[in-house]
Amino acid sequence: MKVRSAHFWIAVLSLAAVVGVAVVDLERTSPGELTSVHARDERLDGGQDCKQCHGGIFSGMSESCLECHAPIEQQIAAREGLHGALGASLANACATCHSEHHGGSFAIVNRQSFALAGVPDPDRFDHRLIGWEMDGKHLELGCVECHANADVAVLPPGGTRFIGLEQDCVQCHEDPHQGAMANACISCHGQDSWERMHSQDHDQHLPLVGGHEPLDCRTCHARDSERALEAMDRFGPTLAVRSCIECHDSPHAEPFASQAAAQVAMEVGASCVVCHAAQHESFRDQALQLSPEQHAHSGFALDPPHDRQGCEQCHDPRLADFAQRYPGRKPELCSQCHADPHAGQFAEGPFSQGDCLACHAREHFEPPVFGVEQHARAEFALSGTHATTACRECHLDPVRPELPREFRGIEARCEACHADVHGGTVEPASAMLPELEAGECARCHDTTRFSAVPAERFDHGAWTGFELDGAHAQGACEVCHVPRAVADFDGRRFGKVSEHFGSYQGCISCHADPHEGQFDGAGFPKSVGGRSDCARCHESSSFRTQPFGFDHGGWTGFELLGGHREAACSACHTPRIPANALGRSWEPALGSGCADCHDNPHGEQFQLAGKSECATCHSDAARNFSTFDHDRDSRFALGDTHRNVACSQCHVPEPAPGLQSAPGVVRYRPLATDCAACHGVHEEVLLRRKPGIK
Numbered sequence: 292m293k294v295r296s297a298h299f300w301i302a303v304l305s306l307a308a309v310v311g312v313a314v315v316d317l318e319r320t321s322p323g324e325l326t327s328v329h330a331r332d333e334r335l336d337g338g339q340d341c342k343q344c345h346g347g348i349f350s351g352m353s354e355s356c357l358e359c360h361a362p363i364e365q366q367i368a369a370r371e372g373l374h375g376a377l378g379a380s381l382a383n384a385c386a387t388c389h390s391e392h393h394g395g396s397f398a399i400v401n402r403q404s405f406a407l408a409g410v411p412d413p414d415r416f417d418h419r420l421i422g423w424e425m426d427g428k429h430l431e432l433g434c435v436e437c438h439a440n441a442d443v444a445v446l447p448p449g450g451t452r453f454i455g456l457e458q459d460c461v462q463c464h465e466d467p468h469q470g471a472m473a474n475a476c477i478s479c480h481g482q483d484s485w486e487r488m489h490s491q492d493h494d495q496h497l498p499l500v501g502g503h504e505p506l507d508c509r510t511c512h513a514r515d516s517e518r519a520l521e522a523m524d525r526f527g528p529t530l531a532v533r534s535c536i537e538c539h540d541s542p543h544a545e546p547f548a549s550q551a552a553a554q555v556a557m558e559v560g561a562s563c564v565v566c567h568a569a570q571h572e573s574f575r576d577q578a579l580q581l582s583p584e585q586h587a588h589s590g591f592a593l594d595p596p597h598d599r600q601g602c603e604q605c606h607d608p609r610l611a612d613f614a615q616r617y618p619g620r621k622p623e624l625c626s627q628c629h630a631d632p633h634a635g636q637f638a639e640g641p642f643s644q645g646d647c648l649a650c651h652a653r654e655h656f657e658p659p660v661f662g663v664e665q666h667a668r669a670e671f672a673l674s675g676t677h678a679t680t681a682c683r684e685c686h687l688d689p690v691r692p693e694l695p696r697e698f699r700g701i702e703a704r705c706e707a708c709h710a711d712v713h714g715g716t717v718e719p720a721s722a723m724l725p726e727l728e729a730g731e732c733a734r735c736h737d738t739t740r741f742s743a744v745p746a747e748r749f750d751h752g753a754w755t756g757f758e759l760d761g762a763h764a765q766g767a768c769e770v771c772h773v774p775r776a777v778a779d780f781d782g783r784r785f786g787k788v789s790e791h792f793g794s795y796q797g798c799i800s801c802h803a804d805p806h807e808g809q810f811d812g813a814g815f816p817k818s819v820g821g822r823s824d825c826a827r828c829h830e831s832s833s834f835r836t837q838p839f840g841f842d843h844g845g846w847t848g849f850e851l852l853g854g855h856r857e858a859a860c861s862a863c864h865t866p867r868i869p870a871n872a873l874g875r876s877w878e879p880a881l882g883s884g885c886a887d888c889h890d891n892p893h894g895e896q897f898q899l900a901g902k903s904e905c906a907t908c909h910s911d912a913a914r915n916f917s918t919f920d921h922d923r924d925s926r927f928a929l930g931d932t933h934r935n936v937a938c939s940q941c942h943v944p945e946p947a948p949g950l951q952s953a954p955g956v957v958r959y960r961p962l963a964t965d966c967a968a969c970h971g972v973h974e975e976v977l978l979r980r981k982p983g984i985k
Contacts, residue, residue: 323392326399327445356385362454372421372454377408398444400452423458427482437463473524496532498569511538534560542613550588591622595654623648634695641668671703675738705730712783717754742785761831771801797824805875810846849883852911863888894956927964941969
């Protein structure tokens with residue numbers, strides 16, 4: 292209890308000491324004269340009642356200041372104005388910025404005051420510190436034009452220097468609307484000029500940029516309408532924001548609009564902003580973007596190759612009418628955008644229903660998808676080589692670029708595309724046959740290749756007039772149709788007979804004449820049994836066979852009689868091995884004279900003018916090869932006696948006097964014709980032959 296009592300008395304004494312000091316301090320005199328604005332207050336004048344400003348026992352100086360300056364206290368409490376923007380420590384230390392006792396000429400609000408409050412230059416005061424962004428024309432004004440006491444040295448009683456103004460235009464400006472507008476001036480007017488209008492907070496619903504920027508407010512907010520400018524603030528949030536289609540007619544088809552809105556989970560009427568941004572100056576603004584997904588809502592997906600096209604390539608920007616510029620094309624109707632390079636050839640027929648896609652792919656025109664199967668529907672089925680031939684081989688490039696390539700109307704006959712490599716030689720035979728729909732070439736050829744001609748289709752005799760029989764039927768075609776070293780324009784290497792052998796002149800066109808023309812002269816028959824040329828004697832199976840035989844006398848002038856008829860050909864015509872360049876395998880006869888083939892057994896006995904004429908006495912037609920009549924052809928008539936004498940009795944092998952006769956030659960001439968030359972003179976013979984003597 293004693294300890295507690297000691298503490299109590301110590302506290303009481305301490306308090307008394309403090310109070311005593313305070314009382315002494317209150318009684319102290321002023322450190323200097325007050326400023327003019329405070330000195331005129333009778334309560335403060337005299338400088339003896341310090342507690343009026345410096346507070347008493349239970350208050351401080353700042354509380355005393357705010358008792359007189361209540362508006363400042365309100366700013367600090369509401370955190371408004373310049374004092375409300377200061378920190379708590381500075382806002383509650385008035386003397387820091389506004390010092391006193393410096394005499395009547397001292398300005399209690401000065402540049403130092405502003406500097407301590409964070410305003411280095413009061414002439415450039417940033418009104419944003421007090422919650423008002425001063426701009427435009429206001430920046431050109433001096434402070435005194437709004438704050439009348441800004442430069443007054445001593446404020447009048449009850450006057451204020453900077454506070455007391457409201458941010459309401461009508462405090463300074465007359466209201467031309469006479470209070471009709473529910474919104475404040477700043478809702479429509481800026482600080483630059485009254486004429487330049489704007490809409491405060493309009494961006495929350497519709498930014499006034501792009502195409503909306505130049506519009507007069509009355510365009511959308513007409514007088515006496517539910518959305519009149521005069522009524523806007525009264526309706527407030529109860530009036531729904533208008534959608535695009537409430538002001539603008541939509542040219543889009545319903546499927547496009549509904550699908551595009553569903554894609555972004557918006558109402559149809561409000562979804563225009565997905566593509567048409569507020570910044571666009573028009574619905575055709577260059578910055579307009581449409582995604583491939585959005586384009587697909589039109590029913591035309593931008594699949595390849597349309598994904599590479601610019602909008603202007605399909606939608607001509609020169610067309611003002613929306614329906615013309617965006618006609619609602621269908622992806623399967625290529626002809627809506629693409630010119631018809633075929634000049635209407637497929638406007639009718641089996642491919643008219645599918646537009647371009649009947650023959651072309653969606654992704655590309657070249658190469659077409661028109662193949663063998665489609666071609667069969669065109670009444671010309673492709674088979675064989677036709678199935679692998681390039682289209683342009685039959686559908687030729689046009690003669691002029693502006694002309695279309697011809698597809699329809701081409702005659703589906705062989706000769707429409709293929710030149711007649713036969714030079715018209717088969718036309719006479721073809722004219723005698725029923726017409727073929729596929730063309731004349733089809734009589735012999737198929738579509739695989741022209742060189743493949745089935746034997747049963749080609750009758751060489753009927754088509755060319757040259758019957759293939761005998762050896763001709765056994766030979767390869769190339770023997771007569773010698774292949775060309777270089778193919779012709781049609782790719783044909785199968786040569787014509789005329790190219791190798793010249794124009795047809797019969798057998799000699801192909802075969803060399805081993806007789807060297809000796810049977811073609813005057814006096815020889817041009818035909819035998821209806822056959823001409825070599826066929827007069829030979830047949831096609833072999834030159835060695837002669838169907839009509841060989842008239843040796845008629846053709847050579849040397850008739851085969853007697854021994855000549857029996858003799859083998861080789862007896863006179865020596866075989867040649869091998870045959871000569873003309874193909875002749877028999878040597879010509881040595882001549883037609885007897886001496887050409889036979890030795891002269893008579894030596895030079897019967898020469899006349901150096902030549903022996905065997906035919907004078909010999910002939911193949913004679914029974915014994917001799918036509919010699921002793922009575923007619925000699926100087927010695929045989930008579931009855933000598934006729935039965937053997938020739939050898941008179942004509943014996945011995946040299947003839949004065950003649951160069953080979954040994955063993957039978958002498959026929961010259962011989963004496965008198966009896967004594969053969970019989971001599973014998974008396975008994977003569978006597979025996981006298982008349983009457985026997």
